[in-house]
Amino acid sequence: MNYFTPTFVADELKAGNNILRMAEKAKANGLLFRPHFKTHQSVEAGEWFRSEGVTAITVSSVEMAQRFAGAGWNDITIAFPHNPHESEAVAALADNINLNLLFDNPVQAAAAASAVRNTTGFFIKADTGYHRAGILPGDDAAISCILDAAKESPLRFKGFLTHAGHTYRAKDPEQVLKIHLNSTQALAGMKARYLDAFPEIIASAGDTPSCSIANEFQDVDEIRPGNFVYYDLMQWMLGSCTFHRIAAAVICPVISVYPHRNEALILGGAVHLSKESLQIKGEETVFGLAVPFINGKWENAQGHDYLTSLSQEHGILQTNSPWAKNLKPGDCIAVIPVHSCLAADLLVAKNKFYIVR
Amino acid sequence: MNYFTPTFVADELKAGNNILRMAEKAKANGLLFRPHFKTHQSVEAGEWFRSEGVTAITVSSVEMAQRFAGAGWNDITIAFPHNPHESEAVAALADNINLNLLFDNPVQAAAAASAVRNTTGFFIKADTGYHRAGILPGDDAAISCILDAAKESPLRFKGFLTHAGHTYRAKDPEQVLKIHLNSTQALAGMKARYLDAFPEIIASAGDTPSCSIANEFQDVDEIRPGNFVYYDLMQWMLGSCTFHRIAAAVICPVISVYPHRNEALILGGAVHLSKESLQIKGEETVFGLAVPFINGKWENAQGHDYLTSLSQEHGILQTNSPWAKNLKPGDCIAVIPVHSCLAADLLVAKNKFYIVR
Numbered sequence: 001m002n003y004f005t006p007t008f009v010a011d012e013l014k015a016g017n018n019i020l021r022m023a024e025k026a027k028a029n030g031l032l033f034r035p036h037f038k039t040h041q042s043v044e045a046g047e048w049f050r051s052e053g054v055t056a057i058t059v060s061s062v063e064m065a066q067r068f069a070g071a072g073w074n075d076i077t078i079a080f081p082h083n084p085h086e087s088e089a090v091a092a093l094a095d096n097i098n099l100n101l102l103f104d105n106p107v108q109a110a111a112a113a114s115a116v117r118n119t120t121g122f123f124i125k126a127d128t129g130y131h132r133a134g135i136l137p138g139d140d141a142a143i144s145c146i147l148d149a150a151k152e153s154p155l156r157f158k159g160f161l162t163h164a165g166h167t168y169r170a171k172d173p174e175q176v177l178k179i180h181l182n183s184t185q186a187l188a189g190m191k192a193r194y195l196d197a198f199p200e201i202i203a204s205a206g207d208t209p210s211c212s213i214a215n216e217f218q219d220v221d222e223i224r225p226g227n228f229v230y231y232d233l234m235q236w237m238l239g240s241c242t243f244h245r246i247a248a249a250v251i252c253p254v255i256s257v258y259p260h261r262n263e264a265l266i267l268g269g270a271v272h273l274s275k276e277s278l279q280i281k282g283e284e285t286v287f288g289l290a291v292p293f294i295n296g297k298w299e300n301a302q303g304h305d306y307l308t309s310l311s312q313e314h315g316i317l318q319t320n321s322p323w324a325k326n327l328k329p330g331d332c333i334a335v336i337p338v339h340s341c342l343a344a345d346l347l348v349a350k351n352k353f354y355i356v357r
Numbered sequence: 358m359n360y361f362t363p364t365f366v367a368d369e370l371k372a373g374n375n376i377l378r379m380a381e382k383a384k385a386n387g388l389l390f391r392p393h394f395k396t397h398q399s400v401e402a403g404e405w406f407r408s409e410g411v412t413a414i415t416v417s418s419v420e421m422a423q424r425f426a427g428a429g430w431n432d433i434t435i436a437f438p439h440n441p442h443e444s445e446a447v448a449a450l451a452d453n454i455n456l457n458l459l460f461d462n463p464v465q466a467a468a469a470a471s472a473v474r475n476t477t478g479f480f481i482k483a484d485t486g487y488h489r490a491g492i493l494p495g496d497d498a499a500i501s502c503i504l505d506a507a508k509e510s511p512l513r514f515k516g517f518l519t520h521a522g523h524t525y526r527a528k529d530p531e532q533v534l535k536i537h538l539n540s541t542q543a544l545a546g547m548k549a550r551y552l553d554a555f556p557e558i559i560a561s562a563g564d565t566p567s568c569s570i571a572n573e574f575q576d577v578d579e580i581r582p583g584n585f586v587y588y589d590l591m592q593w594m595l596g597s598c599t600f601h602r603i604a605a606a607v608i609c610p611v612i613s614v615y616p617h618r619n620e621a622l623i624l625g626g627a628v629h630l631s632k633e634s635l636q637i638k639g640e641e642t643v644f645g646l647a648v649p650f651i652n653g654k655w656e657n658a659q660g661h662d663y664l665t666s667l668s669q670e671h672g673i674l675q676t677n678s679p680w681a682k683n684l685k686p687g688d689c690i691a692v693i694p695v696h697s698c699l700a701a702d703l704l705v706a707k708n709k710f711y712i713v714r
Contacts, residue, residue, distance in 0.1 A: 005443070165668065
């Protein structure tokens with residue numbers, strides 16, 4: 001394998017351990033485990049999950065559902081509120097696999113209802129505090145409108161689903177646990193009010209910080225974490241994982257060095273890592289952490305060797321440690337990305353994806 | 358044309374006018390015009406330049422050079438410091454076209470020198486204030502090392518090249534002009550010191566803000582702007598263009614509406630727009646501006662309808678104007694991206710690119 005240009009490298013052993021741990025946590029808590037595949041977006045990485053017994057998955061777009069259905073996954077939840085313009089595509093998918101949609105507005109439900117021909121599940125998206133998408137707990141009028149729009153169609157109500165993405169803004173693991181508790185209790189409350197009318201509905205939750213840090217899941221039936229397969233700098237800083245559980249890095253060549261300003265230039269910019277950034281205490285805004293890459297494996301951080309600026313292809317590395325100060329043009333480094341999902345999206349699609357074992 | 362999922366739309370008439378104006382400015386100032394194709398990355402958009410007489414182009418990666426060489430462009434500068442690992446690929450390109458490389462370190466020059474078989478041009482990258490890449494003005498020792506490494510090879514010194522990217526941080530057009538003047542004077546000074554030894558060298562500059570706002574270019578021989586073909590929200594805010602010159606938008610479907618918080622959800626996230634953001638006075642950090650999209654054309658802004666948050670596929674629109682407050686799921690809106698280059702990179706590669714005339 002060469003690393004001539006930025007390459008997303010996944011460590012199969014670490015990723016496999018992350019999957020095993022999460023699958024065991026789900027099992028120990030009696031939870032359905034429906035991991036989110038938007039993180040890796042790779043058919044090959046998907047097989048790691050299959051070998052841990054995973055049969056049901058989550059995706060975030062119709063295109064992703066089509067891709068994984070083509071790879072043999074036949075139980076898929078599209079955890080993005082239904083796009084009315086993709087109703088035909090969704091109906092075609094539901095002809096062949098067990099598909100669940102997501103609604104938070106009756107227009108979405110009506111569009112899907114008029115298109116699907118085969119039984120198709122749907123969840124109602126609940127806004128349990130993140131305020132990105134979803135129906136507020138207690139807004140039974142909105143829930144009724146959705147249920148009405150789905151009536152007399154092949155759509156079947158499967159339950160309530162939330163994503164407590166506000167855990168990503170938590171200051172420490174205790175805050176994550178507090179958000180997890182509040183969010184799942186609100187979700188359970190919504191489910192409880194509809195359980196008599198729909199006895200088979202479930203409560204589905206599962207952001208990576210909550211699923212990684214929490215051990216109590218009594219209010220939910222299913223978890224859908226995604227990022228945990230690789231983790232990243234953001235999750236490490238949040239306390240979702242140790243450094244040694246991070247299972248992905250972007251390998252980048254060093255292009256130039258500027259000792260007078262303690263910086264180096266890497267080929268690794270916004271089109272490879274995304275412009276996702278992180279505010280780390282005592283640092284500038286950072287776009288990644290550089291660590292040595294030796295014999296196909298990345299090593300521990302040697303110091304505060306952060307990427308402090310990204311443009312389209314350029315990455316500026318602040319050379320803090322002796323290791324970083326000694327880098328030369330042509331050396332290859334590993335960058336722990338701020339957000340592995342976005343780096344994977346950029347590089348897996350370009351076939352700049354490599355698995356180390 | 359359908360706009361079922363996020364689609365990068367380029368307005369050929371507006372883009373053509375932007376190209377014509379810049380080509381005329383170059384001609385009026387006796388400048389070589391070598392536009393940067395990293396912005397659009399499209400072979401089809403490249404043809405608009407050819408019809409304005411453009412024969413020489415700039416790109417930012419070897420892969421882009423290969424792609425445009427394949428589309429018949431035979432005079433290409435790769436304006437990213439040479440990656441030693443791509444020396445063979447570069448040598449193969451130089452077998453077939455007039456290629457210019459960029460060096461700011463002798464290791465780069467030595468790697469290229471040992472690989473190229475045919476005459477290959479090179480520029481020395483100058484750091485005239487942006488502090489991203491380049492040799493500082495006055496660092497003749499570093500310049501000598503590069504010239505020495507290139508000696509006795511088919512490499513030919515073509516001049517000094519800068520990118521005054523610090524214009525993007527300017528507060529107003531006057532600051533842009535001041536940066537432009539300082540930067541090009543520094544570049545001209547470097548050229549002057551080597552002109553006796555290399556009588557044919559040139560000075561090449563050309564960030565979009567400077568090239569759009571300035572009318573005086575006496576210190577440079579060549580300009581290489583790229584972003585000007587489309588412009589974007591950032592350039593509009595900088596004063597590089599009027600709103601009516603913006604020639605690209607990302608068309609996104611509205612998925613849901615949340616009147617209780619004056620927000621709407623669009624299918625349009627980091628994987629479509631990039632997480633490039635902008636601090637606009639009196640606003641939160643914004644990720645794009647939503648405007649109406651009617652009969653295949655976008656309209657003026659109706660108010661402060663900004664995207665205030667992006668995740669992988671989700672975009673949150675702050676519905677400020679009456680138009681935005683009336684949006685319904687299934688409506689399509691145009692998003693003026695913060696940075697058109699990064700949105701194009703994401704969507705052109707996925708064939709989500711459409712030209713309106």
